[in-house]
Amino acid sequence: MRVPRNVVNMISDTVTQPCARMRQAMATAVVGDDVHGTDPTVRELQRTAADLLGKPAALFVPSYGPISVLPLLGRPQNSFRCRGTMGNLIAVGVHCNRGDEVILGNKSHVFKYEGGGVSAFLGASMHTVPNQPNGELRLDDVEAAIRDDDPHYPKSSIFDIAATTTSPILIFLGLNW
Template sequence: MKTIDLRSDTVTLPAQSMMDAIASAQLGDDVFQEDPTTNELESLAADTMGKEAALLVPSGTMANLVAVLSHCERGSEVILGDQAHTFMYEAGGISAFGGIHSRQLPNQRDGTLKLEDVESAIRQDNVHFPPTRLICLENTHNRCFGMPLTVGYTKSVAQLAGDNGIAVHVDGARIFNAAAALKINVKELTGSVDSVSFCLSKGLSAPVGSLVCGSAEFIAQARRNRKALGGGMRQAGIIAAAGIEALKTMVDRISDDHRNAKILADGIAEIDGLSIDIDTVKTNIVYFSLKRLEIAGEVLVNRMSELGIHFFELSPHTYRLVTHADVDENDMDEALKVFKKVMADL
């Protein structure tokens, strides 16, 4: 029985071309900035995002943490969404390591923050308040159906921030998914913001690593913060080599994941007992619900897993499926067959 793993796009395995690149990578000491392969990746990442410089870090969590620490001082405040990955899933790192206060605003269904909410959340210059230093956006937004934030919205936030002397950071772990969904170059989504991070090991299918991109001055500070957090790596070219290959070969195929997600969504909409809002499926993330609330939510996950289909229940009776490079259209058809069988037997 084949396993179809739809828990996350982080389960992707590196292509053979990435393994070959790793095996032949030229190496040096990256803490001394002497690893040629890492330098090449950082230059490629900066150019791809339209920024002056970039920095390789081990994970997306560290990428966001390094970015926030580089924009903010202790006792300052960052504005972000109440469903943001940085707030929900990064172990409170900005407060634990940076002494930085977070002000959460309600995320809308499309992943945005209302501009009027953001404007009203910016602190007045008053000794009673932590100074607002940063606004964080997430694109695509994981907990908001994988929705892509538009260029227009991003520019509006950046304009508001700039008018108030505040920086904007985009958690762009899946920003290539956003660009693919909007049918634009990724630079259009990053040009107006101060910094952006993106993941190599989700839709791009590299084994590990994320990049933080921004101005040369910002990246110099980010490099210092990466070192303080224990993220400085020596012969990091073995990671960077796969990242270079990923950026060169995997970006254009991301739209395949979106098509497969739509196949899943359309099929789920036809299955009795399941509920889905088709209009929310814009990228590679599919949220759906179990209508039969008398059945414990984990029952569906466990039954499907027994038959080789793996996914998560993210909240009671609400589930997430994520498509990626290691599943194809045939896998979508098989997953839907198993869904129909399991739902008929519940």
Template structure:
């Protein structure tokens, strides 16, 4: 039987194990691991970002981004079937004290109108205390629960532009971004460009 549930159930080849055993290592806390630093620099270059940090899991990198961009009580907009909502164990609420406002996407893809409709007008009597601050828009590309849906590049730019127009920060959950690039021919950096942060696995 061939197990194709996920690339996480695969086993490294002999050559991969040998490469790991022979890799130059050091204490990454002190910036002394040349292999990790090379990976971070290469990833930042591919994504067109200033820098990158290696963490053990995609979910952890999403949570680092959320904690970086938000404060307790903030609201995050994302697709109703996003990995952030369905598969991260409520970590955003537990670790960052934020809540999710699901958007009604189709196969994981939503529109600028969905974002605009989700933005609630400030309460006219007490705008500060009655409504949580919407702070972050998260896009998942490819979308796992959407059957691996690849976001059209124009749609990515449209939703990022809408989010920025409302003063939101943007994050790309690019756990399968390599798949989007392979399927579409659009580079990782081009997909990542309109986002403030991006995670890749």
């Protein structure tokens, strides 16, 4: 696909290509090991993100894709945003246990395109509710999906609100919902 020079192609992180200046910056960058905390660029990025969000720390995860995870039975101030497959797994894993259930739209990226990672890596199941033609999720569908407190059912732990792959909109209910 040919993209005009003044357009940034954000369709996927697999189609973006660095320009010559970006390649030069990468070649001359001071690097370290981010796992051991010795990469100055990652440390600065995480410190900047934490400062911008007013948090004591931030974690860089090297994959792309928006997700918001709201704990159903937790405090709204614990809600956060992560990026990409790795970020999605971290976000879900923080808020649910093995055997729990994630409620999400049937057209959400996590459900359709992340290879069942939530189930495979975290042992959580996904309970889908229908996305409307415009991408929205109906509140009554979400409420109906929340399981009763019964040992025969998985615990509905979180509600995953993600930009759907078929819609440009992102539903945000607010932290007090």
